[in-house]
Amino acid sequence: MSDLDPRSPEGAPPGASRTEAQATGFLDERHLELKRRAQAWAAAARLEEEHDPRRLVERLAEGELLRACVPAAFGGLRERVELRDLTVLRAVLGYRSSLADTMFAMQGLGSYPVTLAGTDGQRAALLPRVARGEAICAFAITEPEAGSDVSGIATRAVRDGDSYLLDGEKTFISNAGIADHYVVFARTADDRHRGISAFCVEGGANGLTTTPIELIAPHPIGTVRFAGCRIPVSARLGEEGDGFKLAMATLDFFRTSVGAAAVGMAARARAEAIARVKTRRQFGKPLAEFQATQIAIAEMAMDVAASTLLVLSAAHRLDVTAAPSAVDAAMAKLYATEAAQRVIDRAVQLHGGQGVVAGAIVERLYREVRALRIYEGTSEIQKLVIARSLLR
Ligand SMILES: Cc1cc2nc3c(=O)[nH]c(=O)nc-3n(C[C@H](O)[C@H](O)[C@H](O)COP(=O)(O)OP(=O)(O)OC[C@H]3O[C@@H](n4cnc5c(N)ncnc54)[C@H](O)[C@@H]3O)c2cc1C
Known part of the structure; x- marks a missing residue:
């Protein structure tokens, strides 16, 4: 069980605590507290039932999640925007509602260039309204x-x-x-x-x-x-002439958080698959008792855990050094989004026909996860970023 995994507000179950412990090393008590608060809020807010993007932004503001997108001087949560806050929150939201995650992410991505390069006047005019959900x-x-x-x-x-x-x-x-x-x-x-x-x-x-x-x-x-x-x-x-550098600095910061959203979605697919194979019986016993199923579940869990560690280590390093690493961000985004696609596809397969019924959670995730391998730089472009850095 990964620390980013929003499935367990009470913490990871026994036997899966190793990754939890490692991941917790990347987060400090402030991030863990934010995670617990966001999990409780997101569960109660029934985000998956809200389909109006504007209303979702208002709801995210009511839950005070948008404060993570701007610095404290402009109504934000911390002195500066911390990537670990964004990763924790995107994993929580990705688990519940991809649309809520998108609306959260865009409040950050669309305001971060102002945080980075805006004058005090530009920041004061926009950022408090972003945190309050008044400006999309x-x-x-x-x-x-x-x-x-x-x-x-x-x-x-x-x-x-x-x-x-x-x-x-x-x-x-x-x-x-x-x-x-x-x-x-x-x-x-x-x-x-x-x-x-x-x-x-x-x-x-x-x-x-x-x-x-x-x-x-x-x-x-x-x-x-x-x-x-x-x-x-x-x-x-x-x-x-500052625009290109500003765009890259913004994307290098946010790419890791795309990986976090993917972790949340994959963790949800894993949870849905586990629940299904425990109850669905074929050939006289639950699917969970077939070794082929167990291997699939193990590989899904490993994909989620590895993604979690790459995402959190990239976020931790950036927060601590305050220097965006294009390679860390590329690896986190690339691995986590590709892994989420695999995990979700397997969850659909483990559901059988029920997995492709419109409205099933894994069917929804299957459609929703696809864009993550394309936006903020495709998987191929992430590979070029990594390779160019090594071959420089
Ligand atoms: C859901 C979603 C939300 C988005 N939101 C935003 C947004 O808010 N703001 C914004 O500005 N953009 C946004 N985008 C655009 C997104 O960033 C681009 O779609 C993405 O960068 C890829 O560009 P493209 O679609 O033109 O594909 P192309 O660049 O045409 O690429 C097509 C294919 O060719 C591959 N390719 C391209 N160049 C190379 C190369 N040198 N070597 C190997 N393969 C290569 C790509 O990896 C891809 O597989 C969004 C896209 C999506 C799907």
Whole structure:
């Protein structure tokens, strides 16, 4: 049983305490207390029954979870945003409701560039509202012709006196259409990396339009188009040319937390599978008594435990050194999301026909987990990050 595993508010059962103990070494009492509080709250809040993204953000604010996304000076939980808080909370939410996890993650991802590079004025205007669930955030970098190749973006921000004019198209933007604020990455010069700048754009800005995209699992997402969208110079985050570094610093921070969400989802699938094989009888005995089933359960447990350790060690190292490690984050995200896919697929298989019935928990997880291997950098891109660092 992993420490991130939100299934057991009372702690890990005997016999599975080794991983728990190791994982606890990466967390301190503050994170464990947050985990216990979030587990109790999430269970009582019946998050899986709430399907309205805006309402979910309000609920997350009521539970005070969103405070983990911003620094204490702006209504947050700790002096600075701690990755271990985000990993603990995303595992708890991933276990209960992927949509709640998405809404939580986007409040963090869409506001973190402001935390990192905003002026005090920009921070004060946005971050307290993020923590209170009054402002919904989005992070807009992907374009139709620039996905994995982030530095290939073509959206332009052209200076015009005291403003910039934004023109271009973003796609696959979580919270498109419901966001109050978009952190938008756009080109202010031709240099591939140093020509990119970041801007905080209001959802209601003139010249900004959105179109929803429907995915295989619930997720508010769509395209965002800018046509002569005028924004003040004061909306720029940092200096001109800082955008690429800011985007990478944000993604290096949040990628590990995607792994945590995957751990939560995998832990849920494992729990559902264990419950099922104990009760489903075939050939005169419970499925759990067949060795093939036991091997499957053991491999699922090992996948969850290994993912937990990679996620927590990456989060711990980042919090302690305050230096994002692209390799740690890539390994945590890559391993945990791939492992979650395996675990959930096995859980479906162990459920037999019941596993693919619409509305079954493992059927829902099967659809929901797929995007995690794609967003915030595909699995292949994570491998390139790891290999390039080793071969440098
Ligand atoms: C649910 C969801 C939410 C998202 N939310 C956001 C968001 O909020 N904001 C945002 O900006 N973006 C968001 N995205 C976009 C996401 O980050 C991109 O989809 C992702 O980076 C991949 O880009 P792409 O879809 O263009 O695929 P492509 O880049 O076209 O890749 C297609 C395939 O080619 C592979 N590939 C590409 N380059 C290489 C290479 N050099 N070597 C080997 N293989 C390669 C990829 O791994 C992939 O398998 C979201 C996507 C999804 C699915």
